[in-house]
Amino acid sequence: MSMAGNLRKVTGLGRVGGLRKVARLARRRPRVDLSHPARSPLGSSVVNCVTYQDGLRVPGCADLVDAVRLVRKAGEGFVWLGLHEPTDREFAGIAELFDLHPLAVEDAVEAHQRPKLEHYGDTLFAVFKTVCYVEREQLTATSEVVDTGEIMVFVGKDFVVTVRHGRHGSLGPLREELETDPQQLAKGPAAVLHAIADHVVDEYLSVTDAVQADIDQVETEVFSENGARVDPGRIYQMKRELLELKRAVVPLSRPMEELATRPIRVVDPEIQTYFRDVFDHLIRAKEQIAAFDELLNSILQAHLAQVTVAQNEDMRKITAWAAVIAVPTMVCGVYGMNFDHMPELHWRFGYPLVMAVMATACLTLYRGFRRNGWL
Numbered sequence: 001m002s003m004a005g006n007l008r009k010v011t012g013l014g015r016v017g018g019l020r021k022v023a024r025l026a027r028r029r030p031r032v033d034l035s036h037p038a039r040s041p042l043g044s045s046v047v048n049c050v051t052y053q054d055g056l057r058v059p060g061c062a063d064l065v066d067a068v069r070l071v072r073k074a075g076e077g078f079v080w081l082g083l084h085e086p087t088d089r090e091f092a093g094i095a096e097l098f099d100l101h102p103l104a105v106e107d108a109v110e111a112h113q114r115p116k117l118e119h120y121g122d123t124l125f126a127v128f129k130t131v132c133y134v135e136r137e138q139l140t141a142t143s144e145v146v147d148t149g150e151i152m153v154f155v156g157k158d159f160v161v162t163v164r165h166g167r168h169g170s171l172g173p174l175r176e177e178l179e180t181d182p183q184q185l186a187k188g189p190a191a192v193l194h195a196i197a198d199h200v201v202d203e204y205l206s207v208t209d210a211v212q213a214d215i216d217q218v219e220t221e222v223f224s225e226n227g228a229r230v231d232p233g234r235i236y237q238m239k240r241e242l243l244e245l246k247r248a249v250v251p252l253s254r255p256m257e258e259l260a261t262r263p264i265r266v267v268d269p270e271i272q273t274y275f276r277d278v279f280d281h282l283i284r285a286k287e288q289i290a291a292f293d294e295l296l297n298s299i300l301q302a303h304l305a306q307v308t309v310a311q312n313e314d315m316r317k318i319t320a321w322a323a324v325i326a327v328p329t330m331v332c333g334v335y336g337m338n339f340d341h342m343p344e345l346h347w348r349f350g351y352p353l354v355m356a357v358m359a360t361a362c363l364t365l366y367r368g369f370r371r372n373g374w375l
Contacts, residue, residue: 045086053077055182108152111165117255124155129248130169133210145241204285320369328358
């Protein structure tokens with residue numbers, strides 16, 4: 001049974017024998033690769049459990065309950081527990097240990113939530129939508145441009161619990177980067193929340209830059225010489241992927257504004273200054289997405305107009321050729337009626353004259369249509 005599964009048996013910080021046994025077994029297994037996008041090699045949802053005091057990592061605290069006891073006894077520091085797609089059973093003991101609200105626990109386990117910020121007593125619960133640009137050789141009508149995931153963050157006075165869903169957005173590199181700045185990490189769990197928010201929003205900007213390159217490519221092709229032949233499905237696909245990105249970015253505006261401007265119990269006022277910078281970046285990403293949406297609408301309308309013009313061109317050509325062909329058809333129809341008394345029917349030069357008249361009429365019509373741009 002995993003470490004998180006054994007936490008169910010924990011009703012206080014004193015009865016921890018079973019959990020320590022699991023922790024000892026976990027220490028014998030290979031070290032977790034924090035940058036790995038999949039589930040933990042420990043065979044459970046637990047990716048890592050680290051204790052920090054004065055901004056520095058405390059070595060040898062693999063047991064979650066011992067780590068919590070350490071920071072609460074010292075009255076300083078915090079525990080950062082990282083999880084990847086935990087089950088209800090794995091998360092039950094953790095929720096009991098940190099006194100997490102059942103509604104927040106349900107959201108964290110089931111995922112598929114919209115970005116939000118909720119307060120449950122002294123605990124802050126934040127949901128972030130992560131995005132990742134999908135690389136491909138060529139943009140098609142079925143190309144997936146944006147892949148999304150989720151990061152849920154529980155922030156308390158002496159703990160941070162992160163729950164990640166999806167195969168991208170690993171927090172391992174972020175953790176390592178934070179550990180190189182003990183001064184920032186010493187500001188407590190709110191510093192971790194800021195780092196996660198900053199990381200997520202920076203990814204928004206990176207993805208919007210990549211999406212802009214795709215839109216520029218589609219725009220160039222639409223306004224090229226053969227723009228009417230561009231598959232409109234590619235434009236619709238871009239709009240669908242942009243909608244996916246919009247669902248991640250736009251709802252986050254209100255939570256980030258609250259973190260940046262309103263006093264929150266577990267967020268130090270000094271950290272709020274950093275959240276303002278993140279909020280500015282989020283507004284930039286939001287404005288870019290709105291501009292992309294309008295641009296794609298314009299590109300789609302221009303493409304449809306090009307298709308209409310191309311169809312009109314084809315209809316004019318068909319009409320012009322039909323008019324040219326109608327002249328010899330009419331003449332041949334008249335002289336094919338087989339009457340005995342018809343002008344020039346038995347004349348020696350009747351046939352050459354008729355052929356010359358038909359050729360002259362057809363040539364005149366062709367030159368007229370050509371001069372007017374119909375052919």
